[in-house]
Amino acid sequence: MFRASVALGARRLSNGYLFACPRAAGARARRRYRPSGATCRLDVECRPSSYDEELREKTAHARAHFDGVATLPSRTETFESAREEFRMRAEFKVWHDGDRSYFAMCDSDRPKDPVEVVDFPMASARIRELMPELLREVTATETLRRKLFQANFLTTTTGDAVVSLLYHRQLDEDWEREAEAMRARLGIDVIGRARKQKLVLAKDFVTEKVLIDGKEFSYKQLEGSFTQPNAGIAAQMLAWARSAAVSDSPDVVAAATPRDANRDFLELYCGNGHFTIALAPLFRKCLATEISKSSVAAAHVNMAANGIDNVVTARLSAEELCDALDGGREYTRLKDIDLTTYDLSTVLVDPPRAGMGDEVSKFCARFDRIIYISCNPETLARDCKILGETHEIKRFAVFDQFPYTPHLESGALLVKRA
């Protein structure tokens, strides 16, 4: 447990963190680090000096979930984050106080009690640059400011940016004109959202470029859909997954030689094709599924943009795909796909925090290699208990996607026992 400095004006939030309101104390916000249990909502303080210690503690905590549940390899492959400017997306409340507007975060238990965010060193350089510029624009133009309650930033390492502005009122032509002028001045795309309204000026996505094993891939990332928040870590996760697809050894970094070039790859929870695009070249054919319609659409665009032509993507829940592959009911969304032509040897899963659960875990146990990416070590360990009956965990990695929070992304390679 870390010592937390308590600044003047600090208050304890319901998640256990201590914060100082910068307006009251003129200080940076502070919190107490509490690795277990609490969900972290207000991650305001950047603490590079305690980064190493926090990551060590989070890693030990993640590994502890496996005690008595499944056997991990002794070595943890550790992927560290940049200490600052690592978050490509951020959401802030916008608070108005007389003539002044400011960015704020609120604890879920005290939604009317804002903590002002003056700067956010964890956010990408582009977000940090845009924050004061956006506030200046909004403060200067009543049409943009009136009933604005939230601003969401989505950026890339290449400087692309979409800012969504959320309002408690319907948006009209005046708003559109002013937003268009601001869009041109700031060099961003703007989305105006209100009840049953979404105005897009001029696009609702960014395009990220990622270099993996010497090759550049491009990713269309939709505003409002899932994207990996930490771009540096996301690239390291892709390289790790490629390496895990071909080798049981952590020492093989580049996936130069496809292991299963004559066999096929299945991906569940594929999102916008983030892992699919990087792993597809290692296999003969790939089947990737995902529940979100907009993410599947983005995945199609991303396959085409990267010249990936051996992937079929279908909008199906993981549970539906398990059912279909086991000869269950017929799915219209699979009518053009002949599942019998696939010789699936490797599966990659990247489920939400709830993990795969019993049904999907038992289904995955039939594959030779399982690459399991997880944002919740607790559910990863639970699912590994099932998979551990047939598979050995050959590799275990932690990716520090969320520095200065209790959260830790992890990856496990499970290989079927002979």
Ligand SMILES: C[S@@+](CC[C@H](N)C(=O)[O-])C[C@H]1O[C@@H](n2cnc3c(N)ncnc32)[C@H](O)[C@@H]1O
């Ligand atoms: C952690 S995200 C990973 C997305 C993708 N692998 C990536 O790296 O961007 C989890 C994804 O699972 C999808 N999802 C949630 N529940 C699902 C289910 N039951 N079946 C299939 N996909 C699901 C979400 O829409 C989301 O895109």
